[in-house]
Amino acid sequence: MTASAFRKNLTLTLLVLAALLLLQFVLPEYYVLMATRMMVLAVFTVGFNALLGYVGLLSLGHAMFFACGLYAAGLSVYHFGFSLPAAFGVSLIASAALSLVIGAITLRTIRVSFMIVTLMFAQVGYLAVLYFAEWTNGQEGLSLPASARQMALGPWTLNIADAVTRYNIALVLLAASLGLLLFYLKGTRGRVATAIRDNEGRTEMLGFNVFAAKLEMFVLSGTLSGAAGAAYGLLFGYLGATFASFQYSIEALLFTLLGGAGTLLGPLIGVVLMVAMIDKLSELTSAYFLVIGVILIVLILWFPKGILGTIRERWAPWLL
Amino acid sequence: MASLIPLLSTKNVKRHFGGLKAVDGIDFALYEGEIRAIIGPNGAGKTTFVSLLSGRTEVSEGTITFAGEDVTRLPAYKRVQRGIAYTFQITNIYPTKTAAENVRIAVESRAARLRDARFDRDTATRAALEAVGLADRKEALAGELAYGHQRLLEVAMGLALQPKLLILDEPTQGLSDPEIENFLALVRQIAKSATVLLIEHNMHVVMSLADRISVLTRGTLLAEGTPEEIRDNPDVQAAYLGA
Numbered sequence: 145m146t147a148s149a150f151r152k153n154l155t156l157t158l159l160v161l162a163a164l165l166l167l168q169f170v171l172p173e174y175y176v177l178m179a180t181r182m183m184v185l186a187v188f189t190v191g192f193n194a195l196l197g198y199v200g201l202l203s204l205g206h207a208m209f210f211a212c213g214l215y216a217a218g219l220s221v222y223h224f225g226f227s228l229p230a231a232f233g234v235s236l237i238a239s240a241a242l243s244l245v246i247g248a249i250t251l252r253t254i255r256v257s258f259m260i261v262t263l264m265f266a267q268v269g270y271l272a273v274l275y276f277a278e279w280t281n282g283q284e285g286l287s288l289p290a291s292a293r294q295m296a297l298g299p300w301t302l303n304i305a306d307a308v309t310r311y312n313i314a315l316v317l318l319a320a321s322l323g324l325l326l327f328y329l330k331g332t333r334g335r336v337a338t339a340i341r342d343n344e345g346r347t348e349m350l351g352f353n354v355f356a357a358k359l360e361m362f363v364l365s366g367t368l369s370g371a372a373g374a375a376y377g378l379l380f381g382y383l384g385a386t387f388a389s390f391q392y393s394i395e396a397l398l399f400t401l402l403g404g405a406g407t408l409l410g411p412l413i414g415v416v417l418m419v420a421m422i423d424k425l426s427e428l429t430s431a432y433f434l435v436i437g438v439i440l441i442v443l444i445l446w447f448p449k450g451i452l453g454t455i456r457e458r459w460a461p462w463l464l
Numbered sequence: 465m466a467s468l469i470p471l472l473s474t475k476n477v478k479r480h481f482g483g484l485k486a487v488d489g490i491d492f493a494l495y496e497g498e499i500r501a502i503i504g505p506n507g508a509g510k511t512t513f514v515s516l517l518s519g520r521t522e523v524s525e526g527t528i529t530f531a532g533e534d535v536t537r538l539p540a541y542k543r544v545q546r547g548i549a550y551t552f553q554i555t556n557i558y559p560t561k562t563a564a565e566n567v568r569i570a571v572e573s574r575a576a577r578l579r580d581a582r583f584d585r586d587t588a589t590r591a592a593l594e595a596v597g598l599a600d601r602k603e604a605l606a607g608e609l610a611y612g613h614q615r616l617l618e619v620a621m622g623l624a625l626q627p628k629l630l631i632l633d634e635p636t637q638g639l640s641d642p643e644i645e646n647f648l649a650l651v652r653q654i655a656k657s658a659t660v661l662l663i664e665h666n667m668h669v670v671m672s673l674a675d676r677i678s679v680l681t682r683g684t685l686l687a688e689g690t691p692e693e694i695r696d697n698p699d700v701q702a703a704y705l706g707a
Contacts, residue, residue, distance in 0.1 A: 332572050339569045342558045349518065349552075351544030351573040351625065 149462040150330050153408060156463075157326060160409060161319050168311050176307050178423065182415050183314040184375050185399070189411035190321045191368030192396035197406030198329065199361045200341035201251075204259045205266030206369050206396050208246070211273065211388035213239045213370030218377040219279060221292045228295045228304065232374050239370020240363055247362035251355060263390070270388040285384030293381055310379045317375050318412070321368050326408060328364070329464055337361055341406075369396075402443060404450030408464045413451055469532070471496040471659050472517065472548075472629060477526030479512055479683075486512040488683035489526070494629070499651065499660045501670040503694075504680035505703060510663045511553060513680065514631050517661075518550040519543040531628065545577055547628035551621070551635065553663075555614045559607025563617055566606050567592050570624035592624035596650060612643045616650075623654060630654060632662045636669050648672060671695070679703065 164183070168176055188210050195201045216238035220226040226234065250261045274282050294303045304310055328334050336357050339347040348354045377383050386392070395418075403414025421439070425432035447454050456463040470493035479487040487509045494500055502510050515521035517528060519540030527536045535543055544550075558566050571588045593599045596616040601609060606617055615635060622630050632651070636644050644666070651660060651673055664670050670677060670691070677694045679686045681703045687694060694700055 332576070335565075335569060335572060338561075339558060342560060343556065346552070346556045346558065346621075347569070348541050349520070349544060349550050349556075350570050350621065351541050351577070353539075353541050 149464070150326075152462050153326060153464040157322050157408065160412070161315070161322070164315055164318070168308060173307060176311050178419070180307070180311045180314045180379065181376075182419050183311075183318045183412075184372055184379065185395075185419065186412040186415045187314075187317050187321045187375065188369050188372035189396050189399040189403075189415055190318075190325060190408075191365045191372060193400045193405060193407075193411045194325055194368065195361055195365040196397070196400055197404075197410070198334070198337045198341060199358055201358065201362070202259055202397070203250075203262040203365075204390075204393050204397070205246075205262035205264075205269075206365075207388050207390065207392035208262075208266040208269040209239050209243055209366040209369035210373035210376070210392055210396075211269060212242045212366075213373030213375075214377040214383055214387050215273065215280065215373075216370070217374035218286065218288060218383040221288060221378070222286055222383070223279065225292070228293070228302075228378060231378065232371075235370055235374035236367060239373070240367045242370070243363045243366020244359070247359045247366065251358050251362060263393070266388070266390065266393055270385065270390070273385045273388045280383065280385065283385050285382060285386075288378070288381040288383070290381075293378065304379055305381060313379060314375060317371065321371070322408060324364075324368075326464065329408075333357070333360070338406075398440065401450055402440070404453030404456070407450070407452035407456060410450055410452040417451075470494055470529075471531060472661075473529045474517070475527045475529075477513075477516055477528060478524045479509075479516055479521060480524045485683045487516060490680075490683075490685050492678065492685065494659060494661060496628075496659050497655070498675045499655050499662065499673050501662045501664055501674035501677045502680060503664065503667075503670055503677060504686070508680040509683040510680055511633060512683075514550070514633060514661065514663060518548055518631055520550070544573070544625065544627075548631065549622040549625045549627035549629070550631045551618045551633060553633035553637070555611070555618055557606045557614060557617055557621070559605070561606055562603050563598055563606050563609065563613075563620075564589055564593065564602035566617055567620050567624050570621040574625055588624060592620045595623055595653070596620040597646070612639050615639060616647075619650065619654075627658055629659045629661060632660065632664075634663055634665060636664065636666050644669060 167179065171179060192206045195203055213235040217231040217235035220231045220234045246265055250258055250265065253261050273280050280286065290305060293305045294301050302309065304313060336347065336352055340354055340357055344354055373387065399414035399418055400411055402418055403410030403412065421436060422432060425435050449457060452463060472494040474490055474492045476489045476491060477487060478489050490513060504510050512521060516523050519538060523536060527534060530546060530548060535546065568585065568589045571585050575583055575585055590599065593602050596619055598613060598616055598620060601613060606614065609617060619635065636647055639647060648669065654660060662673065674691055676689065677691055678688045679694060679700050686703055687697050687700050
């Protein structure tokens with residue numbers, strides 16, 4: 145990436161984040177809550193897209209990492225009374241470790257096999273959540289008590305159940321994940337990652353350890369997803385087995401495809417549009433998934449590269 | 465020019481695919497600074513043999529030594545890091561990246577090995593593109609380059625690695641006659657700094673470039689010698705004419 149392209153991407157990202165910062169002052173309360181949820185899901189999708197969009201690996205099991213972060217953070221608060229930062233730290237370590245192990249195994253496969261193997265591991269994760277019901281309370285899930293969602297911050301008390309606080313925490317997390325990926329992609333490692341995506345065999349024959357590079361991105365991707373899961377659990381105070389289910393893996397894929405795989409801001413756009421669409425449609429009809437399915441088919445047919453992918457192709461080749 | 469210790473040598477290397485003996489016990493030595501051509505009829509095992517050298521295919525048996533080190537079990541990317549570069553028979557580039565970006569990836573590989581802060585990646589990228597005459601196309605998307613230029617880009621990526629040994633797998637396939645003449649000059653230029661191993665069907669290219677020629681048939685080494693010796697060798701003539 146040239147220096148000027150990097151500056152443009154950095155500027156665009158900062159503008160979007162600034163807009164999100166200002167948005168909290170104009171949005172009504174219900175939409176603040178929705179936007180918070182969108183931003184956390186966007187972090188999850190940024191993590192998913194790091195793998196799909198920049199090294200070309202389609203995982204069907206990313207709910208596993210989201211749930212890993214969610215339960216690592218939530219259970220350490222619920223059962224062991226960890227402070228919020230400590231619980232978040234635990235979730236990062238747990239999801240990094242899990243993605244290292246799962247990546248080391250699944251990256252021995254490619255294409256369809258990779259999709260199937262990641263899916264299988266995610267199902268194991270889902271069943272494990274149900275199996276250890278003594279800890280997780282299975283399908284019903286756990287609600288974090290209000291006392292556990294506060295922490296002392298000097299003379300003040302930080303209450304993460306508060307709508308505005310929650311919004312800004314989600315925003316910081318989104319900014320951090322976008323910044324991390326942006327700087328990763330700027331350097332040699334990012335260049336090698338996209339080289340693997342475009343032509344794996346050639347990249348290996350240029351002297352790069354392709355397996356190690358893929359594993360590195362897999363861990364980055366899994367950890368970002370885990371961080372999103374932890375934020376989701378702590379900010380909204382609920383841990384449920386649904387978050388480990390196949391549906392969440394698929395949603396990350398849908399958000400990414402809609403916004404544009406391999407674009408930095410595509411995941412955010414995909415999440416915003418899809419979540420808003422589900423929200424509106426579910427008011428009108430109970431068959432909203434059918435409508436969304438049709439919209440997706442149309443998108444794939446007419447905009448196979450997603451919204452930002454199409455914009456990049458036609459008008460803005462510098463988009464990262 | 466030939467030193468006594470070979471840069472690359474193989475001892476009894478074999479590669480069997482089920483019952484097919486693609487490479488069946490080849491002892492081979494390549495000396496620093498030479499241009500060596502490997503020729504042979506279709507299906508003689510030429511591409512399989514160089515795949516064993518580059519590490520893209522694992523040997524079933526035998527050993528490969530490069531620059532004094534046993535590399536038989538090294539994965540391909542580590543052999544590239546040791547100095548064996550391979551350019552593909554079928555053009556194998558990054559079609560959606562610019563020509564400069566294609567070369568830049570190879571330059572990054574070299575930079576990772578050098579660990580020298582003074583190494584200027586932009587200069588190295590430009591130098592490799594200039595060496596093959598693609599400097600004025602550097603911003604073009606590789607996939608939109610003319611076929612001949614794509615072949616040159618492929619070579620530029622090999623060059624950017626600054627290898628000790630450059631393996632070219634049918635580099636002139638699909639090139640026009642004037643392009644081939646340019647290519648001959650390019651390979652002679654490359655040979656000043658690297659050893660070149662070339663698989664080639666075009667006899668004009670082989671005869672005008674190679675210092676020595678190795679002839680493969682049915683997975684074995686049939687003959688080896690200077691272009692004149694090979695041309696006059698009755699076994700080689702028989703293998704090619706099927707007599």
